[in-house]
Amino acid sequence: MKNYIFRKAGIVGAGVMGSGIAQVFAQEGFLVILNDLDEDILNKAKERIKTNLFLLHEEGMLSGERLKKALQNLSFSSKLSRLKDVDIIIEAIPEKIELKRALFQKLDEMFSSEVILATNTSGISISLIASVTENPQRVIGMHWWNPPYIIPVVEVIKGEKTGTDIVEAVCQLVVKLNKKPVLVKKDIPGFLGNRMQYALMREAVHLLEENVASAEDIDTMVKAGFGFKFPVIGPLETIDMAGMDIFYNVSKYLYKELDASPQPQKLVEDKVDREKLGMKSGEGFYSYKSIDSLKLNQERVKKYVRLLKELGYCRQDKEV
Ligand SMILES: NC(=O)c1ccc[n+]([C@@H]2O[C@H](COP(=O)([O-])OP(=O)(O)OC[C@H]3O[C@@H](n4cnc5c(N)ncnc54)[C@H](O)[C@@H]3O)[C@@H](O)[C@H]2O)c1
Known part of the structure; x- marks a missing residue:
């Protein structure tokens, strides 16, 4: 079984969920790059993340040292190609099947088949999203709950063709992010x-x-x-x-x-x-x-x- 090592994550979509997911990676010591359509949206995401990190600091959940490190771990870009050195990409764009399928097709073409492609979809079939890719074994559901930096659980959803080693690796990653993974063994609407x-x-x-x-x-x-x-x-x-x-x-x-x-x-x-x-x-x-x-x-x-x-x-x- 392949040993997956996670150093850097790419998050596509810097809205409510994408910015919260990026924050968790950064505060738990991972490098993370957040992508969205334009700089304005990214600047707003940056401010939102900062506010939330400071709130956790004030509440005693994040030391000054970890807060500083979290801010250093974060980068932002409106160019998808800047995600080239990441180990996992998590998609958090709007819940529209055609948008997600178009993005996954692009991600599959642009990035090495070693990179895991995860979707934060609330309920669209993982297998349907994966079907536009040449490498459906690397496509997985990773359903975070709002706000991602608060809610402890992350649903890990196995698509029909998701590799079992990828399922295992993503569950282990969730634990490293100080979250609780729950494994959804069947790709059913609404998950668990x-x-x-x-x-x-x-x-x-x-x-x-x-x-x-x-x-x-x-x-x-x-x-x-x-x-x-x-x-x-x-x-x-x-x-x-x-x-x-x-x-x-x-x-x-x-x-x-x-x-x-x-x-x-x-x-x-x-x-x-x-x-x-x-x-x-x-x-x-x-x-x-x-x-x-x-x-x-x-x-x-x-x-x-x-x-x-x-x-x-x-x-x-x-x-x-
Ligand atoms: N909001 C919630 O409570 C919640 C909870 C769990 C899961 N989700 C799921 O997470 C996903 C994102 O939801 P959200 O609430 O964060 O949405 P949002 O509208 O707040 O953010 C979506 C972001 O994606 C960006 N975007 C759109 N197309 C893009 C593209 N091609 N490339 C890069 N960026 C693009 C938009 O500019 C926007 O900033 C959805 O699938 C949603 O169903 C949402």
């Missing part, structure tokens, strides 16, 4: 995380639509109820704790009551039609008109950092 997350969100929207409870109470039910347990035990561990017989008996009468809409609910469709898109447009299920969203997000990040520390997910530097 979004399938479970969307099952829950579909039911939450249904309960709201049926006026069973307010948006606040539905969210509180998860945050202060069963969701409170999830950082400690997962759903299958929950079943084992409660008892398989109890789960079986409840499933027999409850499954058929749960929402199984094959399409987004009318409530969601109406909100999209009326541009009630959530935080970014000032209103979704809640109103954000009199709320400083940036501040709200930073407060949330600080809470996540406290959780990460408490649950032992982050390396806490002594010198901060």
Whole structure:
């Protein structure tokens, strides 16, 4: 089996995800080059990364020394050819199949077959993306969660033709990045995380639509109820704790009551039609008109950092 060594990563797409992924590589000691269509976007990404690195520093998650090193590890270029000396390329461009396929075809032609090509797609088939390349064995899914510098898990998805040595190497890389890999053995829509997350969100929207409870109470039910347990035990561990017989008996009468809409609910469709898109447009299920969203997000990040520390997910530097 080939021994893959990762020294430098190339990230294509410097938006929310690409900049966060680049930050993780840099702060964990890897060289990284971030690529996007123009310098303006790259400058904004650079500022975003700096702000987040300083926030981690203030929160005691990153020493002054590591912060300095992280900034040195980062480089930026709007020229794809500058990625020539990387060991892995992670694509984080918009979720459009034709864009991703065109990019992978180009990456496959431009870079040696030794370079691993990963996609951060939220749900497009890895095998479909890989099918435009001459070397589909080096194409893999690497699905990070937002914000990438906070959420500990990375889904590693094996496409139909992904080499098993590449799957193994990428899982090991995720560990070196101080993240938790989960291996998705079948290239199915939504992979692991979004399938479970969307099952829950579909039911939450249904309960709201049926006026069973307010948006606040539905969210509180998860945050202060069963969701409170999830950082400690997962759903299958929950079943084992409660008892398989109890789960079986409840499933027999409850499954058929749960929402199984094959399409987004009318409530969601109406909100999209009326541009009630959530935080970014000032209103979704809640109103954000009199709320400083940036501040709200930073407060949330600080809470996540406290959780990460408490649950032992982050390396806490002594010198901060
Ligand atoms: N935002 C999330 O919460 C989230 C979570 C997990 C996965 N994802 C997935 O990650 C990917 C990126 O999402 P995002 O939210 O970061 O998007 P984004 O819109 O914030 O960023 C995409 C970036 O890609 C750039 N781009 C477009 N075409 C390019 C090209 N050919 N070459 C180089 N750069 C190009 C754009 O200029 C933009 O800066 C998507 O596939 C998305 O589904 C998103």
